[in-house]
Amino acid sequence: MPVQSPRNRRNRGPRGPLLPPGTPRHRTASQRFDAAVVDAYTPLLDAYPEQLRNLDIAVDTVPRMRLRPDMTVFPEEIVADGPVPLGRVIPxxxxxxxxxxxxxxxxxRKPVEQRCTGIDERTELLHRILTRLVAAHLNMDPADIDPRFHD
Structure with missing residues (x-):
């Protein structure tokens, strides 16, 4: 009688990551998200290299801001979905x-990931968030940065 591995119970196939940790191409979910943010930011940086030269980009797991419960309108430097911030510019x-x-x-990262069901949706949401934040930083209209921009 053949011995089944514990990862192939009920003959569903192997479970777990395709690339085990420690291999060069293995990435965690947060590393994949970081790479998606950089990919979405790169076209903006290429379009405005001088203006964005002194701007850093970072990813935080959750918002660490003190928000009032009665706050319904956020300032320009915060992009939110309802009461949940998705990104912000820190001067x-x-x-x-x-x-x-x-x-x-x-x-x-967490609020953005919770609003996306797939990679394409995440890419689009990151593009919208970063376009609005770069526009706020440059004191421009998001439509001036990306004519296809819609809110």
Missing amino acids: AGVDTLGRPTRARIVVF
Whole structure:
């Protein structure tokens, strides 16, 4: 009698990642999301290299902002879906130790992923979020950055 591996119970085929951790092409879900953010940001950076030269881009798991419960309208530098922030622009300033900081765009991974059912939908949502945030940073209309932009 052949011995079945515990990953092939009920003959459904192997379970688990196709590429085991430790192999060069293995990526976690957060690494795949980070790469998708960079892919969505690259055309914007290519279109405005001088204006975005001093702008950093980051991904955070969840929003870490103090929001009032009665807040229904967010400022331009925050992109939200209803009451949930999806990304924001943090202007250049000074940190708690008195060191200067660069302006930064932060995209919130969990809220974005929860609103997407597939890779194409995630790509489109990231494009919309980043277009609005770059427009807010450059003090432009999103339609000026991308004529196909729709809200």
